[in-house]
Amino acid sequence: MSDHDFVAALLQRMTLAEKIGQLNLLSAGEGPETGSPAVRNVQGRLEAGQLGGLFGTKSVRSVRAWQEIALAGSAHGIPLFFAEDVIHGHRTIFPLPIALGCAFNPQLWHDVARVAAIEASAEGINHVYAPMIDIARDPRWGRIAESPGEDPYLASRYAEAMVKGFEGDDPTALDTVVSCLKHFIAYGAAVGGRDYDNASLSPEDTIGVYAEPFRAGIAAGAGSVMGSFNALNKRPMHAHREMIRGWLRGKAGFEGLMVADYTGIMELSAHGLGDRETVAGLALIAGIDMDMMGEDYLNHLPRLAKEGLSRPESGIEISAAEICSAVDEACGRVLLLKKRIGLFDDPFRYCDDDRAAKATLAPAHRRLARTSITESSVLLKNDGVLPLEPGSRIAMVGAAADDRTNLLGTWSVSGDHRQAVTLLEGLHAAHDGPITCVKGSDIVEDPILADRLNVHGQTVFLDTRSATTMIDEAVAAARAAHVTVAVVGEAREASGECSSLTDITLPHPQRVLIEALAATGTPLVLVVKAGRPLALEQEMKLADAVLFVWFTGTEAGHGVADILTGEADPSGRLAASFPARTGQVPVHYQAESTGRPYPGRFEKFKTGYLDLPDTIPAATGLFPFGFGLSYTRFSYSKPTVDEARLKGPDAVAVLRVTVTNEGERTGTEVVQLYISDPIARITRPMIELRGFEKITLQPGMSREVVFHVARRDLAYAMGESLLDVEWVWDPGVFVLRVGRNSRDLQGIPIHWDA
Ligand code: BGC
Numbered sequence: 194m195s196d197h198d199f200v201a202a203l204l205q206r207m208t209l210a211e212k213i214g215q216l217n218l219l220s221a222g223e224g225p226e227t228g229s230p231a232v233r234n235v236q237g238r239l240e241a242g243q244l245g246g247l248f249g250t251k252s253v254r255s256v257r258a259w260q261e262i263a264l265a266g267s268a269h270g271i272p273l274f275f276a277e278d279v280i281h282g283h284r285t286i287f288p289l290p291i292a293l294g295c296a297f298n299p300q301l302w303h304d305v306a307r308v309a310a311i312e313a314s315a316e317g318i319n320h321v322y323a324p325m326i327d328i329a330r331d332p333r334w335g336r337i338a339e340s341p342g343e344d345p346y347l348a349s350r351y352a353e354a355m356v357k358g359f360e361g362d363d364p365t366a367l368d369t370v371v372s373c374l375k376h377f378i379a380y381g382a383a384v385g386g387r388d389y390d391n392a393s394l395s396p397e398d399t400i401g402v403y404a405e406p407f408r409a410g411i412a413a414g415a416g417s418v419m420g421s422f423n424a425l426n427k428r429p430m431h432a433h434r435e436m437i438r439g440w441l442r443g444k445a446g447f448e449g450l451m452v453a454d455y456t457g458i459m460e461l462s463a464h465g466l467g468d469r470e471t472v473a474g475l476a477l478i479a480g481i482d483m484d485m486m487g488e489d490y491l492n493h494l495p496r497l498a499k500e501g502l503s504r505p506e507s508g509i510e511i512s513a514a515e516i517c518s519a520v521d522e523a524c525g526r527v528l529l530l531k532k533r534i535g536l537f538d539d540p541f542r543y544c545d546d547d548r549a550a551k552a553t554l555a556p557a558h559r560r561l562a563r564t565s566i567t568e569s570s571v572l573l574k575n576d577g578v579l580p581l582e583p584g585s586r587i588a589m590v591g592a593a594a595d596d597r598t599n600l601l602g603t604w605s606v607s608g609d610h611r612q613a614v615t616l617l618e619g620l621h622a623a624h625d626g627p628i629t630c631v632k633g634s635d636i637v638e639d640p641i642l643a644d645r646l647n648v649h650g651q652t653v654f655l656d657t658r659s660a661t662t663m664i665d666e667a668v669a670a671a672r673a674a675h676v677t678v679a680v681v682g683e684a685r686e687a688s689g690e691c692s693s694l695t696d697i698t699l700p701h702p703q704r705v706l707i708e709a710l711a712a713t714g715t716p717l718v719l720v721v722k723a724g725r726p727l728a729l730e731q732e733m734k735l736a737d738a739v740l741f742v743w744f745t746g747t748e749a750g751h752g753v754a755d756i757l758t759g760e761a762d763p764s765g766r767l768a769a770s771f772p773a774r775t776g777q778v779p780v781h782y783q784a785e786s787t788g789r790p791y792p793g794r795f796e797k798f799k800t801g802y803l804d805l806p807d808t809i810p811a812a813t814g815l816f817p818f819g820f821g822l823s824y825t826r827f828s829y830s831k832p833t834v835d836e837a838r839l840k841g842p843d844a845v846a847v848l849r850v851t852v853t854n855e856g857e858r859t860g861t862e863v864v865q866l867y868i869s870d871p872i873a874r875i876t877r878p879m880i881e882l883r884g885f886e887k888i889t890l891q892p893g894m895s896r897e898v899v900f901h902v903a904r905r906d907l908a909y910a911m912g913e914s915l916l917d918v919e920w921v922w923d924p925g926v927f928v929l930r931v932g933r934n935s936r937d938l939q940g941i942p943i944h945w946d947a
Contacts, residue, residue, distance in 0.1 A: 196529060196532045196533055197529070199532055199537070200525050200528045200529050200532060201525070203269060203271075203528060204521060204524065204525055204528070206269060207269065207524070209495065209498055209517070209520065210242075210495065211242055211267075211268065211269070211271075212520050212521065212524040213243075213490060213491060213494045213495060213498075213520060213524075214238075214241070214242045214243040214244065214245065214491070215245035215271065215524045215527045215528065216245055216482065216483050216484055216490045216491075216494070216520070216523055216524060216527065217238065217243055217244050217245055217483070217484060217488060217490060217491045218244075218245060218246045218247075218248065218276075218452060218453070218483045218484060218485045218486070219235055219238065219244060219247060219248075219485075219486060219488075220247070220248050220249040220486065221235060221247050221248065221249045221250045221251075221255065221259065222235070222249065223249055223250055223251040223252075223255060224249050224251060224606050224607070225606065225649045227455055227690055227691075228455040228456050228486065229456070235247065235259070236262060239259065239262040239263045239266045239273075240262060240265070240266040241266060242266045242267045242268065242271075243491055244263065244273065245273070245274070245483060245524075245527045246273055246274045246275070246276055246320070246483065246527070247259055247273050247274075247275055247276070248275070248276035248277055248278075248320075248322070248485075249276075249277060249278075249606075250275055250277070250316070250317065250318070251316075251607065252316065253315075253316050253317050253544045253545070253546050253549050256275050256316065256317030256318075256543075256544050257317070257541060257544050259273060259275075260272060260273055260317075260540050260541060260544075263540075264540060270537075271528070271531070271537075272531060272536040272537065272540035273540075274319045274320050274371075274530060274531055274534070274536060275317050275318050275319055275320065275543075276318065276319070276320035276321065276322060276373075277313060277318045277320075277321060277322070277606070277607065278321070278322045278323070278604055278606050279309045279310075279313045279318070279321035279322070279323050279370070279607070280322070280323050280324075280325060280339055280604040280605075280606075281293065281305070281309075281339075281602070281604065281605065281746065282305065282308065282309050282312075282562070282605070282608065282746060282747070283309045283312040283313040283316075283318075283607050283608075284312045284552075284553045284554050284558075284607055284608060284609070284612075285308060285309075285312060285553075285554050285555075285558040285559055285561075285562050285608075285746075285747050286562070286601045286602070286605045286608035286613070286746035286747045287305050287308075287309075287561075287562050287565050287746045287747075288562075288565055288566055288569045288570075288602075288742075288743050288744065288745050288746050289338050289339070289602045289603070289724055289743050289744045289746075290324070290325060290338070290339050290340055290341055290351075291329075291337055291338050291339070291340055291341065291342055291724065291725070291743060291768060291769060292569035292570070292742075292743035292744070292745070292765070293305060293341065293351070293565065293569055294340070294341035294342040294347060294348070294351060294569075294768030294769070295342075295568075295569045295570075295571055295743075295765035295766055295767060295768045295821070296565065296568035296569045296764070296765060296887075297347070297766055297768075297863045297865075297885050297887055298568055298887050299350050299351075299353070299354040300354070301565055301568055302350075302351050302354035302355050302358065303354040303355070303357055303358040304358065304561055305355075305358065305561065305565060306323075306324070306354070306355045306356075306357075306358025306359045306372075307358040307359075307361075308557075308558045308561055309321070309323075309358075309359070310358065310359045310360075310361070310368060310369055310370045311368045311552050311558075312549075312552045312553055312558065313370055313607075314367060314368050314369065314370050314543055315368070315543075315545055315548040315549040315551075315552040315553075316543075316544075316549050317543045317544040318370060318543070319370055319371060319534050319536070319543055320370060320371040320373065320416075320417065320530070321359060321370045321371070321372060321373060322373045322375060322419060323355065323359070323372060323373065323375075324341075324351065324352055324355035324356065324359075324372065324374065324375075324410070325339040325340055325375050325376070326340070326341060326348050326351065326352045326374055326375070326406035326407065326410060327339075327340045327375070327376055327379075327380045327381035327403075327421075328340070328342075328343060328344070328345060328348055328381050328382075328402055328403050328406070329342065329343060329381040329769065330343045330381070330382075330769070330778075330779040330780070330781040331381070331382075331383070331386040331778050331779040332386070332697050332725040332726040332727070332769065332771075332772070332778055332780075333385070333386025333387075333693050333694050333695065333697060333725075333775070333778055334381060334383055334386040334387075334388060334693055334725075335388060335603075335687070335688040335689050335690065335691065335692030335693050335694070335724065335725065336380070336381070336388060336688075336689065336690055336692075337381070337688070337724070337725045337726070337769060338602065338603050338604075338688040338689050338724030338725060338743075338744070339603065339604055339689065340381060341406075341768060342767075342768030342769040342818075343768065343769045343770060343781040343782070343783075343818060344768065344781075344782070344783070344818060344882050345401070345402045345403075345405035345406060346405075346881065346882040346883060347768060347882060347885075348405070348406040349405050349406045349408070349409035349410075350409070351406070352374065352406040352407070352409045352410035352413065352415075353409050353410065353412070353413040355372065355410075356372045356374075356410050356413040356414055356415045357413055357414070359371070359372040360372055360414055360415070360416065364416075364533045364534050364535075365533070365534060365535040367542065367543060367545075367548075369534075371416035371417055371449075371450075371530060371534065372410075372415045372416060372417070373415070373416070373417040373418065373419050373452065374406070374407050374410040374411070374415045374417070374418045374419070375418065375419035375421070375454070376419055376420065376421030376422070376430075376454060377407060377418050377419065377420055377421055377430060377436070377437070377441065377451075378399065378403050378404055378407065378421060378425060378430060378436060379392040379394055379399060379403045379421065379423060379425045379430075380392075380421035380422065380423050380430075381403070382394055382398075382403065382423075383423060383693075385693075386693050386694075386778065386779075387693050388690060388691050388692070388693050389422045389423065389691075390423065391423045391424040391425070391427075392423050392424070392425050392426075393425075393426055393427075394425065394426065396910070396912045396913065396914055396915050396917065396918045397875065397909070397910045397911055397912065397918065399425065399426075399436075399915055399918075400440070400910045400912070400915065400918040401909060401910025401918070402783075404440065404445075407441070407445065408445050411441075411445050411446065411447045415447075415449065416449045416450065416530060416533075417449045417450040417451070417452060417530070418441060418447060418449065418450075418451050418452070419451075419452050419453070419454050420437075420451065420452070420453050420454055420457050420481055421454060421457075422454055422457055422460065424464060429460075429461050429464040429466060430457075431453055431454075431457045431458050431460070431461050431472075431476050431479065431481055432461050432466055432472065432475040432476055432479045433479055434478060434479040434480060435915055435916060436915060437451060437479050437480035437481070438479065438480040439915070439916050440915060440916060441480070442480060443916075444916070449526070449530070450482050450483065450526045450527060450530050451480055451481050451482045451483075451526075452481070452482065452483040452485055453476065453481050453483060453484050453485045453487070454485060455485050455486050456485065456486045456487040457476075457481075457485065457487070458472055458473060458476040458481060458484050458485075458487045458489050458490070459472070459486075459487030459489055460487075461475060461476060466507075467504060467507060467509075469489050469492070469493060470489075470493040470496070470497065470502070471502065471504055471507070471509065472489060473489035473490055473492070473493035473494060473497065474493070474494075474497050474502035474509070474511055474516060475502075475509070476489075476490075477490065477494065477497075477516065477519045477520070477523065478511055478515065478516075478519055481523075482522075482523035482526050482527060483523070483527060494516065494520060497511075497513070497516045498513055498516045498517050498520060499513055500513055501513040501514075501515070501516060502516070554612060554747070559747060559748055562746050562747050562748040562752070563748040563751050563752045563755065564752070564761075565746075565752070566742065566745050566746070566748060566749070566751075566752025566753060566755070566756070567752060567755055567756060567761040567762070567763060567764060568764050568765060569743065569765045570740055570741065570742045570743070570745075570752070570753070570756055570763045570765045571740075571741045571763065571765040571766065571767055571820070571821040572738070572739075572740050572741075572756075572763040572765075572821060572822040572823070572824075573729070573733070573739040573740070573741055573771075573816060573820075573821075573822070574733055574736065574737075574738055574739040574822070575737075575738045575739075575822055575824075576716075576737045576738060577737075578676060578716040578717075578718055578737040578738045579718060579738045579740070579756075579757065579759070579824070580756075580757060580758055580759025580824060581624060581676060581678075581718075581757050581758055581759070582626075582675065582676070583624070583625060583626070583758075584625055584626040585624075585626045585674075585675040585676055586626055586627050586628075586629075586673070586674045586675045586676075587620070587624065587626060587627070587628045587629070587674055587675070587676055587677075587678055588628075588629050588631070588667070588670035588671045588673065588674035588676070588677045588678070588715070589616070589617055589620065589628055589629065589630040589631075589677075589678050589679075589680065590630075590631055590632075590633040590667045590670065590671065590677060590678070590679045590680070590706070590710060591632070591633055591634075591679050591680035591681050591703075591706075591720075592632050592633070592634065592635055592636045592654075592680075593616070593636065593680045593681070593682060593722055594615070594616055594617050594630050594632075594678075594680040595615050595616070595617040595618075595630050596615060596652075597610045597611065597613050597615050598610055598650070598651065598652040598685065599636075599652050599683075599684055599685045599722065599744075600613040600614075600615065600685075600722075600744065600745060600746065600747075600749040601613060601685065601744060601746055601747070602685060602688070602689075602724055602743070602744025602745075602746065603685065603686070603688055603689025603690070603692070603724055603744070604689060604690075605746070608746070608747065612747055613746070613747045613748075613749055613750075614747070614748060614749055614750035614751050615749065615750050616680050616720065616749060616750045616753050616754070617630050617750065618750045619749065619750020619751045619752070619753055619754035620678070620750065620753075620754045620757065620758075622750075622751070622754065623751070623754035623755065623757075623758045623760065624754065624757075624758055626675075629670045629673070629674065631663075631666045631667050631670045632656065632663055632666075632667070633663055633664065633666070633667035633679065633706045633710075634660060634663055634664065634667075634702040634703055634705065634706040635653070635654075635655050635656055635660075635663075635702050636653050636683070636684045636700060636702075636703070637653060637684065637700045637701075637702065638655075638660070638700070638701060638702045640655060643655055645686075646684045646685075646686045646687060647686070648686060649686060652684050652685045652686060653684045660702055660705070663706075664705065664706055664709045667706060667709065667710060668709050668710065668712075668713055671710050671713040671715045671717075672713050672715060674715055675715070675716075676715065676716045676717075676718060677710050677713070677715050677716070677717045677718065678718045678720060678757065679706070679707060679710055679717065679718070679719050679720070679736075680720045680722065681699055681703045681706070681707065681719055681720070681721055681722070681732075682699070682703075682721045682722035682723040682727070683700075683722065683723040683724060683725075683727075685744065687723075687724065688723065688724025688725050688744075689724060692724075694725075695775070696775050697725060697726070697727050697728050697772075697775050697778070698727065698728045698729075698731070698774075698775065699721075699727060699729070699732065704731065704732075707719065707731075707732055707735055707736070708735060711735035711736065716737045716738075717735065717736045717737050717738075718736065718737065718738040718739075718740065718757070719732060719736045719738070719739045719740070720740050720742055720753060720757070721739060721740070721741045721742065722742055722743065722744060722745070723741070723743060723744070724743065724744055726767075726769050726770065726771040726772065727771070728771070728772050728773060728774050728775050728777075728815075729771065729773075729815070730773040730774060730809070730815060733815070740753075740756060740757070740763065741765075742756075759824060759858070762823050762824050762825065762858065762859065762860040762861050763821065763822070763823065763824070764821070764823065764860075764861035764862075764863065764887065765821050766819050766820060766821035766863045766865075766934065767816055767817070767818055767819060767820045767821060767934075768818070769781070769818065770782055770813055770814040770816065770817055770818045771814050771815050771816035771820075772814040772815060773805065773806075773809045773814060773815035774805070776802075777802070777805070777811070777814055780812070780813065780814040781813070781818065782813050782817050782818035782819070782880065782935040782936075783878035783879075783880070783881060784812035784813060784878065784879060785876050785877065785878055785879070786876055786877065786879055787800045787876075791810070791811050791812055793810070794807035795807055795811075800812070810936070813935070813936065817934055817935045817936040818882075818934070818935040819863070819865050819882075819933070819934035819935040819936075820934040820935075820936070821863070821934070823860040823861065823862060824856070824858050824860055825854050825855070825856030825857070825858045825859070825860030825890075825892070826854075826855045826856045827852050827853065827854055827855065827860070827862045827890070827933065828852070828853045828855050829850055829851070829852055829864075829931070829932060829933070829939065830850055830851040830852075830853075831850075831939065832848055832849065832850040832929070832931045832939055832941050833848070833849050833850075833941070834846055834847060834848050834849075834929065834941055834943055835847040835849070836943075837941075837942070837943050837944065838943070838944045838945075838946070839943060839944070839945045839946070840945070840946040840947075841904075841946070841947075842904050843904075844904065844945070845901050845902065845903050846901070846902040846929065846943050846945075847899060847900070847901055847902075848866065848899070848900045848902065848929050848931060848941065849897055849898070849899050849900075850864065850897070850898055850931050850939075851895050851896065851897045851898075852864055852888065852890065852895065852896055852898055853890070853893075853894070853895040854890035854891065854892055854893060854894050854895075855893075856892060857892050858892060859889065859890065859891045859892065860889070860890060861887060861888065861889045861890075862887070862888055862890070862933065863885055863886070863887050863933070864885065864886045864887075864888060864898045864931065864932075864933070865882060865884070865885045865931065865932060865933065865934065865935070865938075866882070866883050866884035866885065866900040866902075866929065866930070866931050867880040867881060867882055867883060867929075867930040867931075867935065867938060868880065868881055868883050868902065868906065868907065868927055868928065868929055868930070869881075869927065869928040869930065869940070870907060870909070870923065870927055871926060871927075871928065872923065872925055872926065873909065873923050874911060874921070874923065875909075875911055877909060880930060880935060880938070882935070883900075883902060883906045884900045884901075884902070886898050886900075898931075900929075900931070902929060904922060904945065905920070905922075907922045907927055907945065908920040908921060908922040909921065909922070924945055924946050924947040925944065925945070926942055926943070926944055927942070927943050927944075927945060928940045928941065928942050928943075929941050929942075929943060
């Protein structure tokens, strides 16, 4: 019997109440929560057959126990599935997704997801709420930390690789999990960078930018999608029938499970769509299959299935038959997911204590975590002070230098920071000279902010000593050293969910500390830990080297020390642009052409900012997308194309460029390909990424990198409304641009006839 036939037969035997029970999704309450649950009665729900899935379990033992209750409570022996937020690793924590984005390496993304799947599945988890693929262009938004960055092409490659890493080829394989693309859609476009706030976007940006990674993830086989909290163009996403049924299922061909985000259905009431009964009906009809935490389906669908939903004042008329058929459809999808992964055959098949013990923090997993730090850290400046001289005397300064609590970053819900390696430990292990470590300053000074940052456990410790005493101690250590390594940045909770900021410069006490350290004259290296791009205009002037490591995870100290000592070449390139100042955001490289283009410096009556120095590009920020230095130097030959004139839909433009390592060290470069479409029917971004290749070259070595550009790579989204959007292209001139980042490019025109 096929899985579909199995589900159809089972649905026939189920009562309405049993079907509605399957649509309920609750947290086990074994870890931190991200909202206020409407109820907390998991056991009661299970005994009554009123739960389809559970998330947030923390052990094989608890999975087994909950599953036993679920089976006993279900007349048809329907098992639960178990979900979890496995965002950048499960037990072995990898760098943040925004950091992984900087790796520009699909194989790495795949392998990271694979390791996470191996660790999570061994503990009975079948479904992960990842990858998060929200395009994020506003670093005030704390959830940029969870996102692969600002660019739809890069995020799409990330989505595909992660989905394949999680799901593998065989859904019944014990070490695979169902992935979940989130958050659908435009969650990252929150106005003002305020988490949960709404977004207003053109149809072109919605489909061409924000939906692109979803399209890619679905094509790669993602089994589920999660709705987003925001409204898009005034329509809340948990009731957005046009985007869910119309685009996601209709146009993108998604056949998997659509889950609500945490109380996302209930929140439709606060969005102003009506009472709880109304919003339950609206969400179901819009296409949300499972209700997470709000229990509005459980409470209201039984009546709606009998009476329908009539709200003439809001123009809502939904018949009881429509509700019943939507319940069948949604329940069918929940059951199909469970059937596909083998839970009906053996509900305990994923619970394996031995496998869990072997998988958790396995040496190979830690090794991958370590190299992923090299791949995702971005060297922003280096006046020659890095790598550190062997045997040199180092002053290591900063509240985060010898701190374990802030290493893992946001959404590391199953990671244990006690297993993580501090930066001081890592440097001690890798460097043979003396290291003195002092705090220098608190992470933040405001006690109210400190309290807010400590909401999920203490990570900010306000010192009893005065700021001056701490700075004096740091200055003395710096004076006595050959080099100062200051570890600065954000506390763990400063980025992530509900962690929006109005000011993305470094916190004040750390800025003062950096000024004092720079004034000593001892060469100053900044290691910056953060979950978002920061505005580092001031620090770039004061420091001799700046290495941006994001939140690095379990192997933090080892991975960062590999870079500082020169054992590894930092090969991260920015997945999100860095503004010089907060006021420049949102900032991203896909700036659109304007009628008065920015001329490269301030000019009256041209696009730009009056108060920004001419050295800082107005629209693309201090450091552009794709930027990052290496310990060696790469040169690029003049690019060539095999044919400059192409014709027809099947032609392929071939661009070649030779990259040479001109330095004395082996290094890794990310060769990037962008396109421009100078004449189109609508205003277009000036450039768009269409390819990248990461290559490692020994000193003196050269490699020819070849990019293939198909006609579909020249297409862009255009339409009057969301469902009208088509991918169109215009014959004529295009420019292919290749180089080391989105600002430093060589262009070559081609002509493409229809
Ligand atoms: C987040 C989701 C997450 C869910 C479950 C929500 O607050 O927005 O990304 O998957 O909680 O933990």
